Structures are given as structure tokens and as C-alpha cells.
Amino acid sequence: MLDSSRPLLFKRGQCPGCRRLSTRTLYREPLDSPGISRYMQDHYGRRVERDFTGYDYELAQCEHCGLAFQAQVPAPELLEEIYDRWLPATEREAVAARWGLDDYRYLAEQVQFMLDHFRVRPGSIKALDFGFGWAEWAKMAGAYGVDVCGAELSQVRIEYAKSVGIPVVDAGALPRDEFHFINTEQVFEHLLEPGDTLKTLAGALRPGGLVKLSVPNSAKSIRKLLGARDFGALSPEDIMAIAPFEHINAFTCDSLNALGREAGLVPLRPSLxxxxNASSGWMEPKSALKTLARPVYRHLYPKSTFVYFVRPA
Ligand SMILES: [Zn+2]
Incomplete structure (x- = not known):
């Protein structure tokens, strides 16, 4: 249980992307407002036993790199409580129950794209799945023969990865100039210091290596929130990208690219x-449409928040 004398949240006073101090508040709403309370009830059920009176949801934006971020973020104890107790839907069985053939095909597509990019024997590719969750990407990469390891904070997930043969490395002590490829899937929106983390990952890549960043696109959610000025007016889908406590960095295409630039990385424009060539499922009309459209909106349409960054050679 939390010590009630300690604050539940603390303030990030500088931009978590580029560390500059020139930030401005875009939006503020009390955390116990009707709209946010309803979101918490829908999202966490009855597991929230905290009184957020006096705390705000505060969305700030960096005037230098454009990153929008929650200025008030959960203190470590609250964060642990959220991920360990409030969020049971992240159990592995729940994920497995949600995933279908198309999801696994898409993972395979990403792994094949990586292998096609480097054009060397899969067993000589060193890859890191950073913040691997239930190690879905790492398992797929391993199935293709890639020399893959993972880094993760959650102990239960670390144990799981080891049990299925994925070596786990310490996220705080990554080797330098080591990896051809680093996968991050829905990770950077959660990080307290995404700029520092990406710099660390860039240093762990070998020259010419790739890091994938895939995060929710917050552009529409921010626009709607600033228009309505009320969480109660947002759909669950709109709230997801800027979710209180969890998605504390609200990226757009531009701010994601700025984060890469700050880390000395260059966006890759993959060839169609x-x-x-890496995709499958073409003989089924429904999945064929998706397979045809996805590379276009993800990599050619310039507003995507799925980017492959290269460490310049
Ligand atoms: Zn910034």
C-alpha cells in the first residue's frame, strides 16, 4: 500500500524527449473530473482505490521538439500498483485469446522485412526486443533463426521469456555497437525519459543498424481534447493514445521523428x-486489402508513428 503522506504523482519539469525547459501547458483537467473518473472505472474496473482529489491530468508540450507529454506522472509506487494490480487484462492468456492469424502474420512480415533488409544469414543477425511484453516478436524472430534476446522490467514476463528460451539482458547495461536490430512495440509512450532511452538504444546498435519505434498516434486525440476541453467528450479510442498514467508521452509523426534526430538517428524509408515481399495472406480478400494498404499508410504516408530509424554508418 502507498504511504499516504507521499505524493501519488510527480512533475516532469523538462521535456522528456529533448530535455529542454521551454515547455507550455496545453491542457489541464482534475483527475477526479467526471470524464476521467469514468475512464478509470471503464479501464480499471473497481481496482482503483486511490483518491486523486487535488491532482490534475496535465498535458504539456515542448516548444523545441514538439513532444506532448503528461507533466504529472505516477510516482514509482503508484506505477507499480497500476501495472501489477489495476491491469489484469495484460495477462498472457488474455493476449493469446485476442491474437489471430493476421496478428502473427504481421509479426512474421516484420521479421522477414528485417531479414530482407540486412540480407545476411538469419543466425548472424543480433536482435534485441526491448520491453518485450510476452515476447511475441522475440519468439517470432527466434523462429526465423535470428540470434534474439530481450530486455523487460516486469519480473513475471522475464520469467516467461526465459521459460521459452529467450535470453534476457539488463536494460540498464546494454552492450554498445552490438545489435543489427532493436524492436520496440508500444514501449516509448510509457517511458519516463524516452529521449535518454532512445540514445541508449542508438548506442547499442551497430553502425547501419535499425531500431523500430511503434507508438500510438496521438495527433487526433490531442486535437479532440483541446477542442472539447473535457475527457468526457472523448471516445475510449481517443483516450487510449493519451491515457492518464500509462501513455505519458503523446507522440505524433513529427515529435517521433524529432526524438530520433535528437538521438542521432535517421528515419528509413523502406522499399514497398x-x-x-515479406507479407502473406494475399489469397484472402479481407487480409489482402489490409496487406496492400498497410505499407502505404505506415511507411509512405508521412503521418505514421511506426518508424524504422537507422544509426548512420
Ligand atoms: Zn523537447
């Missing part, structure tokens, strides 16, 4: 031929 390679993306299509």
Missing part, C-alpha cells in the same frame, strides 16, 4: 517491394 521489400515490404510486400
Amino acid at each position: 517491394r521489400k515490404l510486400y
Whole structure:
């Protein structure tokens, strides 16, 4: 239980992307407002036993790199409580129950794209799944013969990864100039210091290596919130990208690219031929449409928040 004398949240006073101090508040709403209370009830059920009176949801934006971020973020004890007690839907069985053939195909597509990019024997590719969750990407990469390891904070997930043969490395002591590829899937929106973390990952890549960043696109959610000025007016889908406590960095295409630049990385524009060559499911009309459209909106349409960054050679 939390010590009631300690604050539940603390303030990030500088931009978590580029560390500059020139930030401004975009939006503020009390955490016990009707709209946010309803979201918490829908999202966490009855597991929230905290009184957030006096605390705000505060969305700030960096005037230098454009990153929007929650200025008030959970203190470590609250964070642990959220991920360990409030969020039971992240159990592995729940994820497995949600995933279908298309999801696994898409994972395979990403792994094949990586292998096609480097054009060397899969067993000589060193890859890191950073913040691996239930190690879905790492398992897929391993199935293709890649020399893959993972880094993760959650102990139960670390134990799981080890049990299925994925070596786990310490996220705080990554080797330098080591990896051809680093996968991050829905990770950077959660990080307290995404700028520092990406710099660390960039240093762990070998020259010419790739890091994938895939995060929710917050552009529409922020626009709607600033228009309505009320969480109660947002749909669950709108709230997801800027979710209180969890998605504390609200990226757009531009701020994600700025984060890469700050870390000395360059966005890769993948060839459509390679993306299509790595895909499957073409003989089914429904999945064929998705397979055809996804590379276009994800890698050619310039507003995507799924980016492959290269460490310049
Ligand atoms: Zn910034």
C-alpha cells in the first residue's frame, strides 16, 4: 500500500524527449473530473482505490521538439500498483485469446522485412526486443533463426521469456555497437525519459543498424481534447493514445521523428517491394486489402508513428 503522506504523482519539469525547459501547458483537467473518473472505472474496473482529489491530468508540450507529454506522472509506487494490480487484462492468456492469424502474420512480415533488409544469414543477425511484453516478436524472430534476446522490467514476463528460451539482458547495461536490430512495440509512450532511452538504444546498435519505434498516434486525440476541453467528450479510442498514467508521452509523426534526430538517428524509408515481399495472406480478400494498404499508410504516408530509424554508418 502507498504511504499516504507521499505524493501519488510527480512533475516532469523538462521535456522528456529533448530535455529542454521551454515547455507550455496545453491542457489541464482534475483527475477526479467526471470524464476521467469514468475512464478509470471503464479501464480499471473497481481496482482503483486511490483518491486523486487535488491532482490534475496535465498535458504539456515542448516548444523545441514538439513532444506532448503528461507533466504529472505516477510516482514509482503508484506505477507499480497500476501495472501489477489495476491491469489484469495484460495477462498472457488474455493476449493469446485476442491474437489471430493476421496478428502473427504481421509479426512474421516484420521479421522477414528485417531479414530482407540486412540480407545476411538469419543466425548472424543480433536482435534485441526491448520491453518485450510476452515476447511475441522475440519468439517470432527466434523462429526465423535470428540470434534474439530481450530486455523487460516486469519480473513475471522475464520469467516467461526465459521459460521459452529467450535470453534476457539488463536494460540498464546494454552492450554498445552490438545489435543489427532493436524492436520496440508500444514501449516509448510509457517511458519516463524516452529521449535518454532512445540514445541508449542508438548506442547499442551497430553502425547501419535499425531500431523500430511503434507508438500510438496521438495527433487526433490531442486535437479532440483541446477542442472539447473535457475527457468526457472523448471516445475510449481517443483516450487510449493519451491515457492518464500509462501513455505519458503523446507522440505524433513529427515529435517521433524529432526524438530520433535528437538521438542521432535517421528515419528509413523502406522499399514497398521489400515490404510486400515479406507479407502473406494475399489469397484472402479481407487480409489482402489490409496487406496492400498497410505499407502505404505506415511507411509512405508521412503521418505514421511506426518508424524504422537507422544509426548512420
Ligand atoms: Zn523537447
